[in-house]
Amino acid sequence: MDEKIRMDCSRETKVSGRRRFRVLLVCTLLYVVVLSVSVFMYLPDLFDRNAWSEMGVNIFLWRLTVSLLAWIWSAVLICILVRMHKGRGPxxxxxxxxxxxxxxxxxxxxxxxxxxxxxxxxxxxxxxxxxxxxxxxxxxxxxxxxxxxxxxxxxxxxxxxxxxxxx
The missing domain is CATH 1.10.287 (Helix Hairpins)
Known part of the structure; x- marks a missing residue:
């Protein structure tokens, strides 16, 4: 009764769709960065010309808020890409x-x-x-x-x- 029991305890698991997820993540990151840069690029011009009063306070404030949140999520998406590049989970x-x-x-x-x-x-x-x-x-x-x-x-x-x- 000499039975050998073999257990594979490796952490390597094959996750399907990882490449598609990376492509989707990079596309989302590019879009979010372009969104945030576009608002900050025109921000000094908006303050100089006082164009925010023509645009409306609501639109100006929400564009600024969305741009700030886009910068935050750009950093989060970059961290996710780095984690995946190192071979860890997203x-x-x-x-x-x-x-x-x-x-x-x-x-x-x-x-x-x-x-x-x-x-x-x-x-x-x-x-x-x-x-x-x-x-x-x-x-x-x-x-x-x-x-x-x-x-x-x-x-x-x-x-x-x-x-x-x-x-």
Whole structure:
């Protein structure tokens, strides 16, 4: 009864679609970088000519916000590409950090933008405390959902690391 049991405990697992994911990731990264650069390229011109008043306060502020968030997500996508290039999985703490920053930024925007003269709440969703304190409800809810999703991603990445260590 001399049986030999062989167990393969290597961490190398073949994941299908990795190349397609990288191509999609690089295309998304290029688009996000072009989006963020395009807004920052015209920003000094907008302040010099005072063109933001012609464009509208809402459009100007939201373009600036989307550009800042695009820079953050550019950094997150670059971190994911680096992780994949090193042979590790695409999911790490960068995604949850990006979601936390996005959620906190959108919640901050929801508090600050209503105080800017000329800003109007267009979605009809707002939270008002008293006469003078208004919160733009749409970015507030989206920011809250981003914070929740960031927490869920952080927990998932923690479980993934724990499972990799036990195997």
């Amino acid at each position: 999911f790490g703490g960068e995604i949850s950090l990006g979601m936390y920053i996005t959620g906190a930024g959108l919640m901050l925007v929801a508090f600050l933008f209503p105080f800017i003269k000329g800003y109007t709440i267009e979605m009809g969703l707002f939270i008002q405390f008293g006469e003078y304190f208004t919160i733009d409800g749409f970015p507030f809810v989206i920011g809250l959902l981003c914070l929740i999703l960031g927490y869920v991603l952080r927990i998932g990445v923690g479980y993934q690391k724990e499972m990799e260590q036990t195997i």
